[in-house]
Amino acid sequence: MSTLQQTRIKPATGWQLPWNDEIIEPLLVALTLIGIISGVIIDHLGLAAELLLTVNTATYVAGGFYAVRAIIAALRERTIEVDLLMVIAALGAAYVDAWTEGAILLFLFSLSNVLQGYAMRRTERAISALLELRPDHVDVRRDGEVLALALEDVAVGDVVLLRPGDRVPLDGTIQRGRGNFDEAAITGESMPVQRNEGDQVLAGTLNINGLIEVVVTKPAHESTLSRIISMVSEAQARKASTQSFLDRAEQYYAMGVIVAVLLFIVLIPPIFQVPFSENFYRGMVLLTVASPCALVISVPAALLSAIANAARRGVLFKGGAHLEELSKVKIIALDKTGTLTFGHPELTDLVPEPGVSVEELLAVVARAEQPSEHPIARAIMSYAAAQGLTPAEPTEFSAVTGMGVRATWDGAEALVGSPRLMAQAGLQVPAHLLAAMDRLADEGRGTVLLVHHGQRWLGLVTVMDRERPDAAEKIAALRAAGIERVVMLTGDNARVAEAMGRRLKIDEVHAGLLPEDKLRLVEELGKQYGPVAMVGDGVNDAPALAAAASGIAMGAAGTDAALETADIVLMSDDLGAIAYAVGLSKRTQRIVWQNISFALAVVVVLVITTLTIGVPLPLGVVGHEGSTIIVVLNGLRLLAHK
Numbered sequence: 001m002s003t004l005q006q007t008r009i010k011p012a013t014g015w016q017l018p019w020n021d022e023i024i025e026p027l028l029v030a031l032t033l034i035g036i037i038s039g040v041i042i043d044h045l046g047l048a049a050e051l052l053l054t055v056n057t058a059t060y061v062a063g064g065f066y067a068v069r070a071i072i073a074a075l076r077e078r079t080i081e082v083d084l085l086m087v088i089a090a091l092g093a094a095y096v097d098a099w100t101e102g103a104i105l106l107f108l109f110s111l112s113n114v115l116q117g118y119a120m121r122r123t124e125r126a127i128s129a130l131l132e133l134r135p136d137h138v139d140v141r142r143d144g145e146v147l148a149l150a151l152e153d154v155a156v157g158d159v160v161l162l163r164p165g166d167r168v169p170l171d172g173t174i175q176r177g178r179g180n181f182d183e184a185a186i187t188g189e190s191m192p193v194q195r196n197e198g199d200q201v202l203a204g205t206l207n208i209n210g211l212i213e214v215v216v217t218k219p220a221h222e223s224t225l226s227r228i229i230s231m232v233s234e235a236q237a238r239k240a241s242t243q244s245f246l247d248r249a250e251q252y253y254a255m256g257v258i259v260a261v262l263l264f265i266v267l268i269p270p271i272f273q274v275p276f277s278e279n280f281y282r283g284m285v286l287l288t289v290a291s292p293c294a295l296v297i298s299v300p301a302a303l304l305s306a307i308a309n310a311a312r313r314g315v316l317f318k319g320g321a322h323l324e325e326l327s328k329v330k331i332i333a334l335d336k337t338g339t340l341t342f343g344h345p346e347l348t349d350l351v352p353e354p355g356v357s358v359e360e361l362l363a364v365v366a367r368a369e370q371p372s373e374h375p376i377a378r379a380i381m382s383y384a385a386a387q388g389l390t391p392a393e394p395t396e397f398s399a400v401t402g403m404g405v406r407a408t409w410d411g412a413e414a415l416v417g418s419p420r421l422m423a424q425a426g427l428q429v430p431a432h433l434l435a436a437m438d439r440l441a442d443e444g445r446g447t448v449l450l451v452h453h454g455q456r457w458l459g460l461v462t463v464m465d466r467e468r469p470d471a472a473e474k475i476a477a478l479r480a481a482g483i484e485r486v487v488m489l490t491g492d493n494a495r496v497a498e499a500m501g502r503r504l505k506i507d508e509v510h511a512g513l514l515p516e517d518k519l520r521l522v523e524e525l526g527k528q529y530g531p532v533a534m535v536g537d538g539v540n541d542a543p544a545l546a547a548a549a550s551g552i553a554m555g556a557a558g559t560d561a562a563l564e565t566a567d568i569v570l571m572s573d574d575l576g577a578i579a580y581a582v583g584l585s586k587r588t589q590r591i592v593w594q595n596i597s598f599a600l601a602v603v604v605v606l607v608i609t610t611l612t613i614g615v616p617l618p619l620g621v622v623g624h625e626g627s628t629i630i631v632v633l634n635g636l637r638l639l640a641h642k
Helices: 002-008 021-045 049-076 082-096 098-120 125-131 224-237 241-272 276-289 293-312 320-327 336-340 359-368 375-386 419-425 430-440 470-481 494-504 515-529 542-547 558-567 575-611 617-641
Strands: 135-143 145-150 161-164 173-175 179-182 194-195 211-218 315-317 331-335 341-352 396-400 404-409 414-416 447-453 456-467 485-488 508-510 532-535 552-555 568-570
Touching: 021 049, 021 098, 049 082, 049 098, 082 098, 082 241, 098 575, 098 617, 125 508, 161 315, 241 276, 276 575, 276 617, 293 315, 293 320, 293 575, 293 617, 315 320, 315 575, 320 552, 320 575, 331 336, 331 515, 336 341, 336 456, 336 485, 336 494, 341 359, 341 375, 341 430, 359 375, 359 404, 359 414, 359 447, 359 456, 375 456, 414 419, 419 447, 430 456, 430 494, 456 494, 470 485, 470 494, 470 575, 485 494, 485 515, 494 508, 515 532, 515 542, 515 558, 532 542, 542 552, 542 558, 552 575, 568 575
Parallel strands: 331 485, 331 532, 485 508, 532 552, 552 568
Antiparallel strands: 135 145, 135 161, 161 211, 173 211, 179 194, 315 568, 341 456, 396 404, 404 414, 414 447, 447 456
């Protein structure tokens, strides 16, 4: 259709109108209708033939202007447009003195294009909404002065001032202040998130209630918001394989229709003794109803709507092809850390020995771990701080790789770690503590640490990456969306992973994996079950994401590696977005095939009817353009998918 082709092929400069096409095209449609009515009245009143010819010619110019513009632009690219079929049919109608029928064809064709253009522009609102998140100017403090600068003039290292109600203009780190931020536009997270000094904030998020200073960490063109806008724009331009096939076939089909109609017009009259003018008129109807307008737009109408809907939900498809691929997936592999869990360890259990208080156990563990930068130590220190505990540094400290820590203060040594650490220190772990460690490990409580101080065993501490509370519910939602098998891949120890797998009812658990192991397993699963979707964080899972039929990066806001590596990017940490994406892809494919089937059926019925009993040109145009509008509206239903 001409509306789509104007997007693909820019008309020559001389054909550009001084006003907005969105205003001019509907105006020309209205003038075409006025011309049709005027022509009918002039003909009915028997006024001068010259006047009727002038009105009819002006009507054709108004109704066919945009179609001719698209044809010329296409011919410059050595392609044939379906618009050409419509214009030839209209001119053919005029040739056999059926001016009114030809004008009605041009009116309905151009009206259909206007309606399609309006409908398809709704799919572009995702980009428009994102563009509106960028402020016109930014308040920047430089050399003691506050300057209002354009976004592009702000440099990395500049300090941006944010007041309540301001949008964050550029990615940065909070230097001073704290506040709640609405991140829904970027991550899809509906609840405000508190950000403190040292936290990262993303361009496009809304500062709700803080007076904040932010140090810019990325220039405007590299901000998360700019990259999202680019990704959505590029995704809408990329075609799925079905759409690419139809676009290629359109050229041959259009030429085939023209040749077939030409043969029909030339051969039928002498063979079947049919009047030439009657057969020529029927040939023009055939040219109209055989045009594949509805077929050509059936796929992009659905894909663009789906991509726009997903972008509003913080799910970025990098093209229609990835929607198509995800719809075929029956098995999904989930990385545990950061996907099924929160991605950072927490102290979960303090199990003191008889005669030892929880407070004493925590105080010893926290002081022993105080100098360490290990994630387990940070989890312990975070919990201690939440309890109001600020331990002093030990006199001596050493970290034993893969085993734990040893620390000394007040002449007594503390050991926090594995049985191997205790054995290295010449200590024999009591049987009941080993049994307790096994029980906690079987329950999936994470890393279990023994604690010994001075001459006493103080107890056990567990640290784990806590699973998301809605993980089981979201995995059930994946199954409801059509996923038949769910697999967990993790570098964690097998007992922790298997315990989580049992709780979440996961079909397969593979633990103790390195990145190359995940890659190998994704390839093996693909051979065994067909297309695999891999969900990870986009960093250490990059090889597996690249190997999967659908690589999905979760929680990727501000993560460069995820934005680059994955086929589908989930900007938030919401597991539900995976089920949403799968459901959307499968519904999109259903609607695509509904559209294709309907468009083909209409063409077949109209062609057969035209060849057998005959169809008036206006009725043929109504059937042809009506089917086009129906497939567009059917595709637009995806804008409301939830």
